[in-house]
Amino acid sequence: MKTSLNAIRAHGPCRDGWETLLRHLGKTQPDDEPLAITTVLDSNGLDDALWCLRAVEGRDREIRLYAVWCARQVQHLMTDPRSLEALDVAERNARGKSSSTELREAAEAVASEASWTAKAAWTAKAAVQRAAAWPAEAAEAARAARAAVAWTLLTAGQVAASAVGADEMAVQADELRRVCREIEDGRDPYPEEGGR
Secondary structure, three states, X not given: OEEOHHHHHHOOOOHHHHHHHHHHHOOOOOOOOOEEHHHHHHHHOHHHHHHHHHHOOOOHHHHHHHHHHXXXXXXXXXXXXXXXXXXXXXXHHHOOOOOHHHHHHHHHHXXXXXXXXXXXXXXXXXXXXXXXXXXXXXHHHHHHHHHHHXXXXXXXXXXXXXXXXXXXXXXXXXXXXXXXXXXXXXXXXXXXXXXX
């Protein structure tokens, strides 16, 4: 998966992370040269690499399935069945097998779940509110709902992984590297049959 410094810059990165990435690349200004997410991972770590996924185009499906994968690694911390259902809905939606309405309802249920950390719940609620408030056509609203759930799941996975330690973050980083390798090699990292 690739992006560019200009694409990352357009999303308003934090100053420290931005400067770290520029130093790592030996650059002082953004450009449109393709930049692998794994390079961001090597330079800045998992949190910044996950944040930079918003600047990747054309890989929505893979990013959302990766988000579900991350959340499933810590699903033992989810005590409310609505969380598990939200994971199932998010995966089905990424595979084109559920509606944006079903996805939005799952995101709303997750946002109200008290057993998730306050940060993850706040992020879920804010993402759903942003998605609902966008005065866009139906296709854009569906994309917004998918993005809301994807980022909610990524945030929940990150928050939960932080709670269980660095080992879980290393596993998530390894999976992100695997996904990027599979895409680079022209393979589907999350095939329907016989998948991960």
